[in-house]
Amino acid sequence: MRLLIKHEFKDGWVDILIANISIFSSFVLGGGLIRLVLSINTINPLIMSILVTLFTAFILGVFAGEIILIANVVKSMYTKFVGHEAYLTHMLPVSTDKLLLSKLIVNCIWIVGTILVTLLGVFILSLFVGGFKIFADFAAFVQTLFQHFDVFISVVFTTFIQIVLTLVTILFTLSLLNIGKFGKKKVLIGVLIYFGVGYGMKIVNIIPSLFSFGLTWDGTWVFQRSYFGAIEILGSVSYYQLYFALNIPQLLFNIGYIILFYFLSRYLLNRKLELE
Amino acid sequence: MQESIIEIKSLNKYYGKFKALNQVDLSFPKGKIIGLLGPNGSGKTTMIKILTGLLKQYQGEVLIDGSPISIESKKIISYLPDKNCLPNKWNVLDALEFFKDFYEDFEYDKAKQLIMQLGIDMNKKFKSLSKGTKEKLQLSLVLSRKAKIYIFDEPIAGVDPAARDLIFHMILNHHHEDSTIIICTHLISEVEDILDYAIFLNQGKVYLREDVNKIKESSGKSLNEVFKEVYRYAPIN
Numbered sequence: 001m002r003l004l005i006k007h008e009f010k011d012g013w014v015d016i017l018i019a020n021i022s023i024f025s026s027f028v029l030g031g032g033l034i035r036l037v038l039s040i041n042t043i044n045p046l047i048m049s050i051l052v053t054l055f056t057a058f059i060l061g062v063f064a065g066e067i068i069l070i071a072n073v074v075k076s077m078y079t080k081f082v083g084h085e086a087y088l089t090h091m092l093p094v095s096t097d098k099l100l101l102s103k104l105i106v107n108c109i110w111i112v113g114t115i116l117v118t119l120l121g122v123f124i125l126s127l128f129v130g131g132f133k134i135f136a137d138f139a140a141f142v143q144t145l146f147q148h149f150d151v152f153i154s155v156v157f158t159t160f161i162q163i164v165l166t167l168v169t170i171l172f173t174l175s176l177l178n179i180g181k182f183g184k185k186k187v188l189i190g191v192l193i194y195f196g197v198g199y200g201m202k203i204v205n206i207i208p209s210l211f212s213f214g215l216t217w218d219g220t221w222v223f224q225r226s227y228f229g230a231i232e233i234l235g236s237v238s239y240y241q242l243y244f245a246l247n248i249p250q251l252l253f254n255i256g257y258i259i260l261f262y263f264l265s266r267y268l269l270n271r272k273l274e275l276e
Numbered sequence: 277m278q279e280s281i282i283e284i285k286s287l288n289k290y291y292g293k294f295k296a297l298n299q300v301d302l303s304f305p306k307g308k309i310i311g312l313l314g315p316n317g318s319g320k321t322t323m324i325k326i327l328t329g330l331l332k333q334y335q336g337e338v339l340i341d342g343s344p345i346s347i348e349s350k351k352i353i354s355y356l357p358d359k360n361c362l363p364n365k366w367n368v369l370d371a372l373e374f375f376k377d378f379y380e381d382f383e384y385d386k387a388k389q390l391i392m393q394l395g396i397d398m399n400k401k402f403k404s405l406s407k408g409t410k411e412k413l414q415l416s417l418v419l420s421r422k423a424k425i426y427i428f429d430e431p432i433a434g435v436d437p438a439a440r441d442l443i444f445h446m447i448l449n450h451h452h453e454d455s456t457i458i459i460c461t462h463l464i465s466e467v468e469d470i471l472d473y474a475i476f477l478n479q480g481k482v483y484l485r486e487d488v489n490k491i492k493e494s495s496g497k498s499l500n501e502v503f504k505e506v507y508r509y510a511p512i513n
Contacts, residue, residue, distance in 0.1 A: 003377045010370070011363065079363075087361035090330055092378050093350040179333075273332040275325065 004094065004102035012076055016110045019068035020117045026061025027121030031128030033058060038129070062121075069114050073107050074170055081171075082178040086275050096269050100262065104167050111163050148219045154246035161254050165261075169197055172261040175268035178275075201257060208249030215246040278305040281425060281456045282327060287336035289322055289480075296322045298480040300336070304456060309470055311488075311499075312460040314477035315507050320460045321358060323477070324429050328355045341424060351380070354423035358430040358460075360410045364403035368396060368413065375417050387420035390450065408439050415443060419450040426451050429460045432467075440466055468499035476506055 280303035340349035
């Protein structure tokens with residue numbers, strides 16, 4: 001397992017580094033631009049148009065970094081398990097569990113690392129905009145975090161579970177794609193499967209939404225019944241996501257999905273592998 | 277009776293409605309150089325992929341050294357696929373390190389020596405290497421394992437005649453002693469002089485399996501001529 005993780009890191013770190021440099025430098029550029037705009041007293045059309053262009057570049061730079069990250073995660077899973085390098089992967093004398101877990105662990109680290117770089121970038125942006133008083137604001141924020149440490153840990157844990165769920169859903173989609181003969185439509189069908197599975201989960205999530213028990217954002221534990229979960233859950237953000245920092249039934253369902261998709265992926269790779 | 281390293285019983289493989297392998301019963305004798313021969317589409321690569329665990333949907337039984345296909349069988353099989361499967365961003369040193377890390381029987385120094393003899397730059401990325409060079413590189417990695425079974429799927433297809441001689445020279449001189457070699461090819465004339473045993477596949481069925489010398493003695497012809505007779509195509513008018 002240690003060797004698999006080592007090689008996963010070796011294969012992916014350059015592209016991930018490029019993505020994170022793009023994100024961080026975009027925030028630095030954006031912060032500098034905002035500072036510059038705030039310090040300008042007269043409006044010069046030429047300078048403003050250059051600033052708008054650079055600001056657009058800042059937004060695009062952040063998006064580009066995130067897209068590079070997602071593309072690398074999907075590409076690395078596809079290439080290693082069912083694509084160009086799949087022969088090499090599946091000829092290794094290691095179990096499918098080790099192959100899958102090493103891939104999930106490394107990609108989790110890439111995503112968490114990129115989130116931290118993004119947060120650091122936001123902090124740098126704030127530093128440019130707000131000046132050094134941001135450190136005092138940050139200290140106050142940290143103090144609040146420790147006062148509501150249970151909420152902080154809940155958010156971190158819920159986010160982590162969501163990352164893992166996204167990764168196993170991608171893995172399941174790719175494993176499913178391998179057993180069918182989709183030819184040139186593979187990408188389209190893969191996208192449809194991925195979003196179809198996501199929407200299917202949303203429908204099943206009606207069940208946990210009927211009974212919500214968890215930690216709210218102000219740090220109190222609440223039990224709530226609602227008959228309107230079905231209506232809210234099909235929206236982009238449910239009431240419960242806004243209200244709860246940690247929703248126990250939803251968390252248990254997400255963990256259940258992770259286990260289900262992981263074992264389905266493992267079954268498909270173990271029993272139904274059809275490398276071209 | 278010759279000991280077998282691979283046993284296949286009632287093997288069937290479907291691609292949709294198409295039957296790629298049809299009730300194949302076969303055994304591969306231990307310690308021999310075996311040619312798995314047949315035209316394109318006869319089922320050779322399908323059979324190889326089943327033996328190496330790259331195709332999992334099939335019916336029948338396959339035993340490698342007495343056991344079903346598993347992680348243990350991957351430890352004793354060294355496989356050269358019919359296409360490049362090494363990451364393009366790797367260089368030679370990356371590939372050597374990878375094989376050293378995952379295969380206990382990999383001989384790092386032997387691989388390095390073979391690659392240096394071939395004149396391949398250790399730091400060059402795979403994407404900048406020619407097809408023939410990639411083939412020789414993969415072959416060097418495969419032959420540098422002390423495997424019980426070596427499987428080469430079309431090792432000389434798409435390679436110039438000089439390189440073909442080199443590849444056969446490498447296979448004959450660098451495989452581990454007492455190992456079994458399976459060469460899967462449709463280029464019979466190139467390979468018949470090195471084969472001990474021949475298996476002819478035709479439309480997913482075993483047409484012929486015999487010691488090469490016995491085939492030549494009984495027919496009075498070369499293996500290539502026997503192959504042409506077996507797989508005779510109707511002339512196009």
